[in-house]
Amino acid sequence: MSPALKSVKALNWNGLDGNEVLMITYLDPHFMFSVLFSDAFDDLSQKELKELLSLPAVVLEDLQTIVAYTFESNLAHDLTDPQPVFYDMLGVNDEDEEDE
Secondary structure (H helix, E strand, O other): OOHHHOOEEEEOOOOOOOOOEEEEOOOOHHHHHHHHHHHHHHHOOHHHHHHHHHHHHHHHHHHHHHHHHHHHHHOOOOOOOOOOOOOOOOOOOHHHHHHO
């Protein structure tokens, strides 16, 4: 599996020896629901569509709760506030593009 596809990754962002940041990643449920269910949107009533569109926020909150519980309760580590991070999930970089 490509390192870019891992959900848990140790990062060295300050250039010093060692990995000072552990990044937990997951796909944004808003994105996933829109991709996975977009073909069904036309077949849903307005009420069903409204209910479906409320689910991604609930899923996101659950994901954040699971991560927070794991680190704060079991490992006694403080977490920074969740924030979006964008990176190439396919692992394509400049070197890969040059090889093609």
